[in-house]
Amino acid sequence: MVTLKELSTRPEPLTGGHRMCPGCGAPIIVRQVLLAAKDPVVVVSATGCLEVSTTIFPFTAWKVPFLHNAFENSAATASGVEAAYHSLKRQGRFDKNIQIVAFGGDGGTYDIGFQSLSGAMERGHDLLYVCYNNEAYMNTGVQRSGATPKGATTTTAPAGKVSQGKLQWRKDLTEIMVAHELPYVAQATTGNWADLTKKAEKAFATRGPKFINVLQPCRLGWGYRPEDTAVLGRLAFETCFWPIYEVENGVYKVTKPRDKKPVAEFLKTQERFRHLFKPGNEQLLADIQQGVDAHWAKLLAKEAMTAGVKK
Amino acid sequence: MAKFVAKTGNEAMAEAMRQINPDVVAAYPITPATEVVMIFAKYVADGLVNTEYVPVESEHSAMSACVGASAAGGRVMTGTSSQGLVYMYEILPIASALRLPIVMCEVNRAISGPINIHCDHSDTMAARDFGWIQIFSENSQEAYDSLIQAVRIAENHDVLLPTMVTTDGFIISHCLDKIEVLDDKDITAFIGKDRKPNNSLLDLDKPTTLGSIDLQDYYFEHRVQVAEAIKNSKKTIIEVANEFAKKFGRQYGLIEEYKLADADYAIVALGSTCGTAKVVIDELRAKGIKAGLLKIRVYRPFPAEEIAQALSKIKNVAVLDRADGWAGQGGPAYAEIKAALYKSKTPPKMINFVYGLGGREIDKDQLAHVYDCLKNIEQQPDVQYLGVRE
Amino acid sequence: MDNTVEIRWHGRGGQGAKTAALLFGEAALSLGKFIQAFPEYGPERMGAPVASFNRISTEPIRLHCSITNPGIVIVLDQTLMGKVDVTEGLPATGILIVNTTDSPAEVRAKLKLQGLKVFTVDASGISKATIGRDIPNTPLLGALVKASNLLDFASMLKDTEEKLAIKFKSKPEIVKGNIEAIKRAYNEVKGE
Amino acid sequence: MSQQKKPGWKELAIGDILPAGTAEKFETGDWRSERPTWHPERCIHCLFCWVNCPDTSIIVENGKMTGIDMKHCKGCGICAKECPVKPDKAITMGPER
Numbered sequence: 003m004v005t006l007k008e009l010s011t012r013p014e015p016l017t018g019g020h021r022m023c024p025g026c027g028a029p030i031i032v033r034q035v036l037l038a039a040k041d042p043v044v045v046v047s048a049t050g051c052l053e054v055s056t057t058i059f060p061f062t063a064w065k066v067p068f069l070h071n072a073f074e075n076s077a078a079t080a081s082g083v084e085a086a087y088h089s090l091k092r093q094g095r096f097d098k099n100i101q102i103v104a105f106g107g108d109g110g111t112y113d114i115g116f117q118s119l120s121g122a123m124e125r126g127h128d129l130l131y132v133c134y135n136n137e138a139y140m141n142t143g144v145q146r147s148g149a150t151p152k153g154a155t156t157t158t159a160p161a162g163k164v165s166q167g168k169l170q171w172r173k174d175l176t177e178i179m180v181a182h183e184l185p186y187v188a189q190a191t192t193g194n195w196a197d198l199t200k201k202a203e204k205a206f207a208t209r210g211p212k213f214i215n216v217l218q219p220c221r222l223g224w225g226y227r228p229e230d231t232a233v234l235g236r237l238a239f240e241t242c243f244w245p246i247y248e249v250e251n252g253v254y255k256v257t258k259p260r261d262k263k264p265v266a267e268f269l270k271t272q273e274r275f276r277h278l279f280k281p282g283n284e285q286l287l288a289d290i291q292q293g294v295d296a297h298w299a300k301l302l303a304k305e306a307m308t309a310g311v312k313k
Numbered sequence: 314m315a316k317f318v319a320k321t322g323n324e325a326m327a328e329a330m331r332q333i334n335p336d337v338v339a340a341y342p343i344t345p346a347t348e349v350v351m352i353f354a355k356y357v358a359d360g361l362v363n364t365e366y367v368p369v370e371s372e373h374s375a376m377s378a379c380v381g382a383s384a385a386g387g388r389v390m391t392g393t394s395s396q397g398l399v400y401m402y403e404i405l406p407i408a409s410a411l412r413l414p415i416v417m418c419e420v421n422r423a424i425s426g427p428i429n430i431h432c433d434h435s436d437t438m439a440a441r442d443f444g445w446i447q448i449f450s451e452n453s454q455e456a457y458d459s460l461i462q463a464v465r466i467a468e469n470h471d472v473l474l475p476t477m478v479t480t481d482g483f484i485i486s487h488c489l490d491k492i493e494v495l496d497d498k499d500i501t502a503f504i505g506k507d508r509k510p511n512n513s514l515l516d517l518d519k520p521t522t523l524g525s526i527d528l529q530d531y532y533f534e535h536r537v538q539v540a541e542a543i544k545n546s547k548k549t550i551i552e553v554a555n556e557f558a559k560k561f562g563r564q565y566g567l568i569e570e571y572k573l574a575d576a577d578y579a580i581v582a583l584g585s586t587c588g589t590a591k592v593v594i595d596e597l598r599a600k601g602i603k604a605g606l607l608k609i610r611v612y613r614p615f616p617a618e619e620i621a622q623a624l625s626k627i628k629n630v631a632v633l634d635r636a637d638g639w640a641g642q643g644g645p646a647y648a649e650i651k652a653a654l655y656k657s658k659t660p661p662k663m664i665n666f667v668y669g670l671g672g673r674e675i676d677k678d679q680l681a682h683v684y685d686c687l688k689n690i691e692q693q694p695d696v697q698y699l700g701v702r703e
Numbered sequence: 704m705d706n707t708v709e710i711r712w713h714g715r716g717g718q719g720a721k722t723a724a725l726l727f728g729e730a731a732l733s734l735g736k737f738i739q740a741f742p743e744y745g746p747e748r749m750g751a752p753v754a755s756f757n758r759i760s761t762e763p764i765r766l767h768c769s770i771t772n773p774g775i776v777i778v779l780d781q782t783l784m785g786k787v788d789v790t791e792g793l794p795a796t797g798i799l800i801v802n803t804t805d806s807p808a809e810v811r812a813k814l815k816l817q818g819l820k821v822f823t824v825d826a827s828g829i830s831k832a833t834i835g836r837d838i839p840n841t842p843l844l845g846a847l848v849k850a851s852n853l854l855d856f857a858s859m860l861k862d863t864e865e866k867l868a869i870k871f872k873s874k875p876e877i878v879k880g881n882i883e884a885i886k887r888a889y890n891e892v893k894g895e
Numbered sequence: 896m897s898q899q900k901k902p903g904w905k906e907l908a909i910g911d912i913l914p915a916g917t918a919e920k921f922e923t924g925d926w927r928s929e930r931p932t933w934h935p936e937r938c939i940h941c942l943f944c945w946v947n948c949p950d951t952s953i954i955v956e957n958g959k960m961t962g963i964d965m966k967h968c969k970g971c972g973i974c975a976k977e978c979p980v981k982p983d984k985a986i987t988m989g990p991e992r
Contacts, residue, residue, distance in 0.1 A: 083382065090515065521915060
């Protein structure tokens with residue numbers, strides 16, 4: 003386990019001077035993941051907040067090799083980078099070890115980029131895909147995505163007089179990635195650097211396709227004070243709204259909060275859930291709690307079920 | 314030693330790919346181009362090439378992976394057709410804007426709908442405005458030769474543009490033909506063993522950002538760079554063709570004239586139809602009719618000056634388009650050739666035939682009919698559909 | 704064009720009409736001809752009537768249209784006759800070669816043919832006897848050479864043997880069977 | 896910045912390419928409405944501020960915090976929030992002057 007002191011001596015992957023919102027969680031995730039790599043990294047990013055705000059020509063915040071192609075294809079693009087890397091290495095034309103990391107927001111990962119992601123993971127490319135998951139299309143103005151949680155208001159599933167935000171449960175992409183039989187899959191959040199860097203280290207030490215889904219509080223879409231980005235990440239974990247866990251070769255390891263807090267503790271911190279606390283929405287709130295509890299129970303059951311399996 | 318062998322268009326392209334020995338191929342199967350990558354996949358499986366073959370889950374990912382691999386400095390190829398090319402459209406202009414010299418085997422096929430697997434040029438023509446060089450082939454030999462030249466053209470540092478070489482679906486792709494296959498060593502020497510990229514994602518000592526966002530202040534400049542590169546690529550295409558002719562004996566240009574110099578009546582066409590047209594011309598000439606052909610080999614960059622020059626002394630011209638322009642004014646080649654002749658002091662009289670959509674037969678009789686129409690061009694409509702039922 | 708012979712092969716999907724055209728094309732190429740071989744393509748699957756084509760010429764072939772007036776038609780499966788118009792476009796001077804146990808006269812009578820040179824050979828029987836399976840396309844190559852005189856038979860046989868020897872390195876019996884099949888069909892084909 | 900003449904297409908490198916890290920030259924410090932102040936005497940150099948800074952604006956040398964890059968800091972306040980020092984934090988936020 004790497005110390006912060008040691009991390010601080012590694013080359014910075016990202017400079018200041020990018021145009022992300024003050025307090026944005028995405029660059030925190032990028033730094034914590036990439037600093038965990040011992041080898042040089044090559045980064046591919048999907049179109050999204052991260053990409054547009056860090057690469058406004060002629061200014062790029064990336065100090066590592068970086069490629070942006072389009073919205074839905076960062077996994078496929080990264081698989082091409084990986085193929086070239088292997089080809090050149092096999093031919094003796096490139097002699098270094100590198101880590102290939104693809105970033106995508108939840109839109110570019112859960113929705114429009116899903117096929118590209120699934121294909122790249124199935125083909126078994128040696129790369130790490132990191133979803134910085136802020137649970138809606140923030141780059142285009144907070145539209146719902148497959149990752150948007152039930153009850154959240156977005157601009158395309160707004161809370162109104164007869165509707166209370168998104169009606170559906172979010173897609174469980176992490177479990178879909180587990181179903182791809184990847185050697186390493188994990189969920190993490192902001193606000194727990196030790197957990198995230200450790201997971202990134204594990205991913206980098208694993209050969210093959212890896213996927214980490216990191217919950218990223220978004221000031222714009224979630225509605226909270228900028229200093230709380232780390233706090234909200236931890237609260238999502240403590241309420242089991244966003245469990246943090248890893249699946250190594252099919253074996254689950256779930257990090258349990260000391261006291262599982264009611265999900266309302268998390269929801270009430272954000273504008274996107276404000277309407278849930280109005281009179282008349284008690285049942286919806288109860289449904290959400292029930293959904294969180296059921297998901298958590300299932301996760302613990304999977305952990306128990308796979309406990310004896312050889313990794 | 315170069316040798317004569319029997320190859321279909323697809324086999325010829327796959328053979329050229331083996332000899333080119335790209336670092337990465339990413340492709341998805343689609344009729345009638347499937348065989349190209351199927352044959353190539355076997356070469357990979359048999360260890361005949363150094364290629365990393367990425368069997369992607371879609372054409373969109375094929376082109377995306379090609380962009381990634383090319384950005385990483387590799388020599389990269391793919392192959393597709395019809396809906397597959399259409400599915401790649403989003404990424405095609407990105408490949409050219411990032412100046413990635415990807416080379417594609419494209420087999421011309423009608424686009425849906427209705428779904429149809431046979432030849433026309435509507436897939437390639439709809440992709441003409443994405444900053445790719447486009448080379449059409451009359452037969453398997455041309456496809457083979459052009460594919461080898463395409464690597465040199467695309468990777469030339471004055472060009473750095475992705476390039477597609479096309480054959481006509483089934484008509485060429487599945488037709489066994491006699492072709493001359495050059496020696497492996499000669500191909501390697503001609504194209505250079507490895508691509509020499511200006512920059513690469515894998516250049517860790519000189520890290521770069523590729524594909525940043527341009528706003529109002531830079532996008533235009535980057536687009537003009539692509540436009541200039543396309544314009545300048547003419548010179549490189551001709552240089553590479555001349556060098557190819559010197560080394561291997563077959564001469565190519567942007568266009569090809571067949572008995573055109575003294576022709577009274579000329580047709581302009583692309584692809585396999587040109588072969589049939591040459592036979593028709595010989596038969597008409599035997600009857601004393603001065604017929605000729607202007608074949609367009611390179612469609613992007615569009616050889617406007619060369620076409621205008623070649624047609625300047627012809628009286629009557631019929632442009633044959635194997636695609637509709639969906640503009641109510643005929644096919645794309647017709648529109649662009651008319652524009653090319655706008656400044657001509659002696660423009661020919663010109664009409665358009667849209668023909669062969671969805672693999673509709675184009676035979677000698679129909680082409681003879683076109684020449685017949687040219688005799689009384691004044692009575693002809695501006696645009697007509699050849700071989701369609703009323 | 705006068706130096707070009709056009710051939711049409713009739714078979715059923717999966718029977719090897721496409722392969723026959725390819726094999727004959729390759730053999731002709733080896734003996735110095737210019738060639739084309741192409742199948743008719745559609746979404747049809749095994750069993751459906753299909754056709755394939757050859758152009759064989761002493762000069763480069765530039766035509767890229769389908770063949771509507773072949774000089775030679777070869778029928779791989781006699782059950783197609785009467786269902787498919789196998790002689791469509793065939794001129795009176797044309798050659799029809801049929802894989803059948805019938806005599807040329809019987810075929811002529813069944814199809815009510817006038818003109819034409821009709822050849823028959825029991826290619827299926829020959830292939831069963833020599834190769835062990837019903838693969839009529841190989842023996843039909845021999846029949847075609849005999850009926851058409853397009854290629855020198857001895858050279859064609861030698862070239863085919865060399866090619867098969869490379870393809871079936873470890874199975875000399877397959878090479879032997881195929882060559883025997885071609886030879887027998889060449890000798891047994893009857894025409895009138 | 897805006898006063899400089901921007902390069903024309905002939906002067907720009909071929910393709911949409913940039914040398915790494917040029918955003919360092921772009922100052923986002925003027926985005927701040929709140930300003931962090933570092934109190935070195937209280938700092939325990941845990942680097943929680945550094946690892947949670949979205950703008951790479953905590954300056955660390957030899958494993959110790961040495962200051963804040965005010966040219967790039969946007970004043971989000973995560974550093975102050977995450978500072979574990981008690982009772983008075985080693986980074987505090989105040990209004991930007």
